[in-house]
Amino acid sequence: MLSVLIFFPLLASVVLALARRVPDAAARLTWVTVAAVELALVIGMWVAPAPRGELAFEEQVTWIPNAGASYHVGLDGLSLPLVAMTAVLFLAVAVYALREGDRPRPQAALFLFLQTTAIGLFAAQDLILFFLFFDLSIVGMYFLIAGWGHGDAARSALKFFLYTFLGSLALLVGFIGLFLAAEPHTFDMVELTAAAPLNDQPVAGGLVLAAIVIGLAIKTPTFPFHTWLPPAHTDAPAAGSAVLAGVLLKMGTYGFVRIAMPMLPEAWRSWAWVIIAIGIVSVLYGALVALAQTDFKRMVAYTSVNHMGYIIVALGAAGLVGGGVQAREVAVTGAMTQMVSHGLITGALFLLAGVLADRARTYDMGSYGGLAAPAPRFAALLAVGAFASLGLPGFSGFIAEFQIFAGSIGATPITALALPGIILTAALFLRALQRLLTGTTRGASAGFTDLRTTETTSIGSLLALALIIGVLPHWLLTVIEPAAAAVVELVAR
Numbered sequence: 001m002l003s004v005l006i007f008f009p010l011l012a013s014v015v016l017a018l019a020r021r022v023p024d025a026a027a028r029l030t031w032v033t034v035a036a037v038e039l040a041l042v043i044g045m046w047v048a049p050a051p052r053g054e055l056a057f058e059e060q061v062t063w064i065p066n067a068g069a070s071y072h073v074g075l076d077g078l079s080l081p082l083v084a085m086t087a088v089l090f091l092a093v094a095v096y097a098l099r100e101g102d103r104p105r106p107q108a109a110l111f112l113f114l115q116t117t118a119i120g121l122f123a124a125q126d127l128i129l130f131f132l133f134f135d136l137s138i139v140g141m142y143f144l145i146a147g148w149g150h151g152d153a154a155r156s157a158l159k160f161f162l163y164t165f166l167g168s169l170a171l172l173v174g175f176i177g178l179f180l181a182a183e184p185h186t187f188d189m190v191e192l193t194a195a196a197p198l199n200d201q202p203v204a205g206g207l208v209l210a211a212i213v214i215g216l217a218i219k220t221p222t223f224p225f226h227t228w229l230p231p232a233h234t235d236a237p238a239a240g241s242a243v244l245a246g247v248l249l250k251m252g253t254y255g256f257v258r259i260a261m262p263m264l265p266e267a268w269r270s271w272a273w274v275i276i277a278i279g280i281v282s283v284l285y286g287a288l289v290a291l292a293q294t295d296f297k298r299m300v301a302y303t304s305v306n307h308m309g310y311i312i313v314a315l316g317a318a319g320l321v322g323g324g325v326q327a328r329e330v331a332v333t334g335a336m337t338q339m340v341s342h343g344l345i346t347g348a349l350f351l352l353a354g355v356l357a358d359r360a361r362t363y364d365m366g367s368y369g370g371l372a373a374p375a376p377r378f379a380a381l382l383a384v385g386a387f388a389s390l391g392l393p394g395f396s397g398f399i400a401e402f403q404i405f406a407g408s409i410g411a412t413p414i415t416a417l418a419l420p421g422i423i424l425t426a427a428l429f430l431r432a433l434q435r436l437l438t439g440t441t442r443g444a445s446a447g448f449t450d451l452r453t454t455e456t457t458s459i460g461s462l463l464a465l466a467l468i469i470g471v472l473p474h475w476l477l478t479v480i481e482p483a484a485a486a487v488v489e490l491v492a493r
Contacts, residue, residue: 002057002073005041006120009034013112016105024104031108032098035091038115042087046080055125055190064128068179068186072125077483078257078336079122081476082250085343086122088465089246090115093239096351096458107148111243114140118247122254127175127187134171137248138164141240148237150357156235163228164219171215177208178263193262196493205267212260220252222312223282226305233301238354241297245304246347250339253311257336261315262490269491272319279316280418282309287424296432297353297363300346303389303428306421307342311335313418314404321492323411331407332484333477338400340476341466345388345397348462352382355455360444365432370441375450379437381459386429388466391422396469
C-alpha cells in the first residue's frame with residue numbers, strides 16, 4: 001500500500017506528460033483526482049492500528065546488493081505526519097490551480113512528480129533511496145520555477161538548483177562516510193540507526209556530521225545557507241512557492257531528525273551548542289530581514305528562515321543530554337509539530353500572495369491599501385494566516401512554538417535568546433496587514449476581485465486544519481510523541 005501511495009502520482013505524471021492531446025480541463029481534473037486519492041490513502045494509514053514509535057507499512061526489496069542498498073520504505077511517528085501534510089498541501093494546490101491556463105498539462109505532471117519525490121523521501125528507510133528522492137525534488141522544482149515563474153525566473157531557478165545540488169553532493173559524501181563506517185557496509189537507515197557506527201570516532205563522526213548538516217542546512221535553509229530562498233520564492237509561481245516552503249524545506253529538517261541525530265549521536269551531542277547558535281541566529285535574522293521587506297511574498301519567504309530556525313534550536317537542545325529527558329522530548333515533539341504547522345500556514349500565505357500577483361501583478365505592499373473593502377474574503381483569510389503564523393493561541397503555530405521553547409529552555413535557558421523572534425514576527429505581520437488591508441481603498445486595491453471559490457476552498461482548508469490542530473492537537477501529538485521519545489533516547493547513547 002505504501003508503494004502505491006509513493007508511485008501513483010508518478011504514474012499519473014508520466015501519463016499526462018506523454019498524452020499530449022489531453023484537454024486542459026481533463027489534465028487539471030486528473031491532478032485533483034490523483035491528489036484526492038493520495039489523501040484518502042494517507043487517512044486510511046493514519047487511522048490504521050499501527051505502532052507509532054516503530055515502522056509500519058514496511059516494504060523492503062533488494063536493489064543494489066553489493067552496495068548494501070535496498071528499496072526499503074516505511075512510516076512511523078516522524079514520517080507519517082509529514083506524509084499527511086504533503087498530501088493535504090498538494091491537494092490544496094491542485095484545487096487552487098483549477099483555473100490555471102498556462103500549460104496546465106505539463107504543470108500538473110510536474111507537481112505530481114514532485115509529490116512522488118516528497119512522499120518517497122519521507123517514507124525512505126535507505127540512504128540511497130533518500131538521496132534519490134532528494135535530488136529528484138531539486139530537478140522538479142527547477143523546471144517548475146523556470147517554466148512557470150515570473151520576473152527573473154531563469155536566474156532564480158538556476159541559483160536554486162546550483163545551491164541545493166551542491167548541498168546534495170555534501171549529503172552524499174556524508175552518506176558514503178556512514179556506509180564505510182558500518183560493519184557490514186550498508187545504506188539501510190534502520191541498521192545504521194541501531195549501530196551508530198561512528199559513535200567512538202569523534203573526528204570522523206564530526207566530519208561526516210558536518211557534511212550531512214551542510215547538505216541539510218542548505219535545503220532547510222538556515223543562516224547562512226539561505227540566500228537561494230528569497231529569489232526562488234519571489235519568482236516562483238504561487239503553487240510552486242507553497243510546495244517549496246510547505247514540503248521541500250521539510251526535507252532538510254526531517255533529515256536532521258531521521259539521519260543526523262540518531263545515526264551520529266555522539267557528534268550531534270558534541271556540536272549541539274553550534275546547532276543551537278545557528279538556530280538562534282536564523283530565528284532573529286529571518287525575522288529582522290522579513291520586517292524590512294516591502295514585497296509581501298519576499299517577506300513570507302524570510303519568515304520561513306525564522307520558522308525553520310525554531311526547529312533547529314529545538315533539535316540542538318535535544319543534543320544537550322545534561323538537560324531533562326522530558327524537556328528534550330517536548331522540544332523534539334515541538335520541532336516535528338512546527339514542520340507540519342509551517343507547511344500548512346506558509347503554504348496558505350504563499351497562495352494568498354499568488355492572488356495579489358494574479359489580480360494586480362505586484363507583491364509590493366505599498367501599492368495596495370484598504371483591500372478589506374473590495375476583497376473581504378481575501379482580507380479575512382490573510383488575517384487568519386498572519387495570526388496563525390505569528391503563533392497566536394488557538395492555531396498550530398502556538399502548539400509548536402510553545403513546545404519548542406518549553407523543551408529548549410528546559411534543556412538550556414540560553415535558547416530564550418530566540419524568544420524576540422516571536423515579537424518580531426508579530427510586528428512584521430501586523431505591519432503587512434495594516435499596509436494591505438486598512439485605510440481607504442487606493443492604488444492596486446481599486447477593482448481588486450475577491451477570492452474565487454477554488455481559491456477560498458484551497459486556502460481556507462489549510463488554515464482550517466491549522467486551527468483544528470491548534471484547538472485539538474491530541475490526535476497529532478499522540479502520533480509524534482513516541483517517535484520523538486525514541487529519537488531523544490537514541491541521541492543520548
